[in-house]
Amino acid sequence: MAGAGPNHREPFLSEDFNKSKPKLYITSEEEEEDFDQLTIEAWKTEGFDVEYFSMGNEKEYRTHLRALANQEMPACDTFGIVAYGEASSVCLDHFHIIDNNPSFKLCCLIAYYPTSIPDPRTRHPGGVHVLVHLAEGDEIIGIVKQTQMVAIQGKRRTVRRQIPHGMGTGGYVKYSYPTYSYPGVSSGFAENDLEEYDKISADLAWTRSLATARRAWRRDVNLERVHEENVQGKFFTQNLQKTMSTYTAKPTPYVTHVPTLTGGIGADELHDFYGHYFLHHNPGSLQLTLLSRTIGTDRVVDELHVAFKHTTEMPWILPGVPPTKKKVEILMVSIVTVRGGKLAHEYIYWDQASVLLQIGLLNPDLVPEKAKRRGVKRLPVVGREAAHRRLEGNEEGDDGEATNELIPDWYEDSDDDEEEIEDDEEEDGENEERTARWVKRLRRKITKRAK
Template sequence: MDDFIQIAASHGQSFAGYIALPTYDSAPGLVLLHDIFGIDEHTKAIARRYAEEGYVVVVPDLYWRLSPRVSFSRHGDGVAQARDYDRRLDLEHAIDDINSTVEALREHPAQRDKVGVLGFGLGGKLAVLAAAHTDVDCAVGYCGAALEGYLHEARRLRCPLVLHLAGRVASASETLVRGKIRAAFEYRPGVTIYEYECGESFTVPGPGFDRSSASLSYSRSLSLLKKTMGPIYAIERVWKRHTYHKYVTRDADAIMETMVADPYFNDVPTMTGAVGHESLKRFYVEQFMYSIPPDARHVPVSFTIGTDRIVDEFVMCCTHTCEMHWMLPGIEPTGKYFEVAMVAVICFRGDRIDNLHIYWDQATVLAQIGKLDTEGLPVVGIQSARKVLDIARPSDSLMPGVSEGDDKRG
């Protein structure tokens, strides 16, 4: 069921705003500004996603003076209708409505402290204007060429700003516009600009969607929001609890409690894993937790904690005494000992694990268990993992004609 609130406007009027609440009270606020299509299901999903990150999110109906709570299809006739509303929108009134939304957020019982603003397309342009004309604490704008008419606002910015610009443009004039935007904003204090090699609709599911760029821009947006407003979760503690139940208690229910409702897991070299709560729980029980050799051990190499992810680098050492469905599917136990360098990238949504990607060099594993003849191939065995643990070991052993040793480190 959709949740809307009424927001007081000037002259005794009011307008609607879609609200998405986080799990915890006393959360920072986020004004999410819709694009030309209004508050549609796509925008509501974004609001719910940021609520999972720990924000009280309100999406003001910027079109209420034209037609309250209207939204348009992103296909067919809806595109022309949306563009018409975009042309008819009074930007001064829109800024007033954003300011009213900020005030309503500050008065909401679940909100505390700071309020940021984030927008896409039309909303991205308005997020920039809000950074210049309201008292928001930070702003994120997914912007296009429409920002060209507001370059002078760069001098009025009052808070940190992140701009996401699509890098794939169709003409020389569009390239020139991107240059003008960069020149106006890039060197202003507190402004960071990112460009992406994709079209302006790269965050919207459909023909122009670019998953990698959308994910990267999301993390960058979240970085500014969390740095400026919080919340900061103890994600290392969550990861430790996850691994404890995965390797020690082998409690699938406890593992899944550390994850979001729709997680996924991907062992990149073998493409083993699963998508979705029940499928992933079944994968852990049937293919993973009981497919770890009893002598297996992890040797830590590095551990990096970011805004919304952890990168855990380690060397796995074990003897292939049981079927390892996730790493060596279809291969019977060989009894061979092997070591392999691995990297786990653990992405979080709020204080829960959203997904995991695990990387390793499968060729070195197959070579060590006798399933790959390395003669004539640029493949090494156990030396690969041991070089990660000891940089004094020689480099370039596979490169013909390279006979000189490494420099000595001071």
């Protein structure tokens, strides 16, 4: 069977972390000692049995690829390839021919910035999980068109095409095999030791590559467990050693509370930050309520309702501010990156203007004179009502609807709008359901205006 592998229920990155490691080959034109060692270590950390080989002469290289596809392996075992540059072009072309993967042992092929790709309207045969990363800065790519039947390879021709601009903000390209285009970067953007390295594009590509590899081997990863252990240690048991044990050693871990830029980089700094400025600087009234959780390939994103009474100094959220005895309620978003079953990076976001408003350090009516001359009457910030609205939405089923109270003209034409809607009800019976929704919304506007 194509893509066969261990049963999908087998644990991965768990107690059986080192059991039956998937075989992954990394290849490029460079010799092993010249290739990015951090990339090799990253795959090993995720539990793969990694072996590197360089491209060299193309004819010999293709012979080596055929040998890999015909190698003796335990029953149902498969292998994957992560290729870079010209090596990725050759791999994509070679395994696009069904005869070159006769036993379907290749289950995964990930190509970084190839100079040429197979016809985007076709698929790789044999159930191979293919992923292509294109560097949009390279501008031109070759499209190889070739007719093929079993045991028969037709004529080949290569045409030059502009590298496509990906869709939306994710860079997805509408090809028959999964392809992503990364704007503003050139070949080498995913290798840490090259000048072309681009961290944002490299991180996006890594997440997509890891997801493809895990799908190919049908491996599930429990990211929630280590994340929950970290939250437990930080906020509830306040155990420094337990908290630090949840962080990875490589790559260098870091935590950033974005609104205040507090946190730490590296194990020593994080140890100092949590030990002296976090664990014992949260009031007993602190409450965390998880509103939603999104789990990706290597990330956990939490949406939280956070409530506390500011009865103690809190250097991570209100550095340098003595206790105000004020109650605070905010929404917080935590984005955690996991590497090899441990926390690597964490970014935490919240509305700091709302916090300052609630503790009395920000008055929304104190508008700078220059802003007043431009017609600004009030600072566009809200207090705990934002968190209330989201929390009440969960309880009452209204999904935390917006009020638009800060938009100056929102309620001015409510009466006229209601009359128009009533006319529409009489004239068009087919729009009854849509009209009813408008009436409900406008009546709510009028009620709030009257208050």
